[in-house]
Amino acid sequence: DGGITQSPKYLFRKEGQNVTLSCEQNLNHDAMYWYRQDPGQGLRLIYYSQIVNDFQKGDIAEGYSVSREKKESFPLTVTSAQKNPTAFYLCASSIKGLANNEQFFGPGTRLTVL
Amino acid sequence: AQKVTQAQTEISVVEKEDVTLDCVYETRDTTYYLFWYKQPPSGELVFLIRRNSFDEQNEISGRYSWNFQKSTSSFNFTITASQVVDSAVYFCALSEATQGAGNQFYFGTGTSLTVIP
Numbered sequence: 001d002g003g004i005t006q007s008p009k010y011l012f013r014k015e016g017q018n019v020t021l022s023c024e025q026n027l028n029h030d031a032m033y034w035y036r037q038d039p040g041q042g043l044r045l046i047y048y049s050q051i052v053n054d055f056q057k058g059d060i061a062e063g064y065s066v067s068r069e070k071k072e073s074f075p076l077t078v079t080s081a082q083k084n085p086t087a088f089y090l091c092a093s094s095i096k097g098l099a100n101n102e103q104f105f106g107p108g109t110r111l112t113v114l
Numbered sequence: 115a116q117k118v119t120q121a122q123t124e125i126s127v128v129e130k131e132d133v134t135l136d137c138v139y140e141t142r143d144t145t146y147y148l149f150w151y152k153q154p155p156s157g158e159l160v161f162l163i164r165r166n167s168f169d170e171q172n173e174i175s176g177r178y179s180w181n182f183q184k185s186t187s188s189f190n191f192t193i194t195a196s197q198v199v200d201s202a203v204y205f206c207a208l209s210e211a212t213q214g215a216g217n218q219f220y221f222g223t224g225t226s227l228t229v230i231p
Contacts, residue, residue: 105159
């Protein structure tokens with residue numbers, strides 16, 4: 001089945017450790033996105049990539065890093081510099097990254113930093 | 115400033131009642147797109163509808179209907195004869211054609227709908 005997979009579903013890490021969240025899509029979409037969701041704040045854009053080997057910062061990129069070495073993969077690293085990393089992280093993709101392209105979302109990863 | 119406002123944080127209705135979820139947006143673009151997504155308890159956002167700024171025709175899909183009014187910058191979503199399976203968080207989002215590469219979506223803060231059996 002075509003879709004977006006994120007792993008793991010739940011992730012626990014100690015404070016000060018870097019952690020990488022996986023996002024894979026087999027939709028052959030050009031554009032991919034990472035969002036952070038906190039209670040009562042909706043979704044906020046962390047990073048996006050419209051093409052392989054290129055990515056741009058979103059509204060809340062500080063403390064995060066990404067790579068886009070393959071079209072189907074867009075991993076997100078939450079670094080120790082991120083002051084409040086506990087949140088629900090959603091990965092999305094769209095066919096060309098155009099304004100009228102709907103974004104399709106993965107099931108999300110819930111990160112808890114202890 | 116918030117580009118998309120969903121003033122209703124939480125709504126509870128009894129099954130079979132109709133419910134309207136409000137969405138107000140703000141943009142200076144003449145070409146833009148509005149979206150509604152559903153987020154069930156599992157967490158994954160499900161795409162419901164896209165509407166472009168040049169098409170103000172209301173749309174109906176089964177029990178769902180959408181009312182787009184440019185004069186009031188609103189894109190409201192109505193569920194008719196609500197069911198327990200409609201319980202979820204609903205997000206409205208805006209995408210502007212002039213923003214260039216990346217197609218950033220501006221999401222509202224969501225409305226949590228609970229349908230009581």
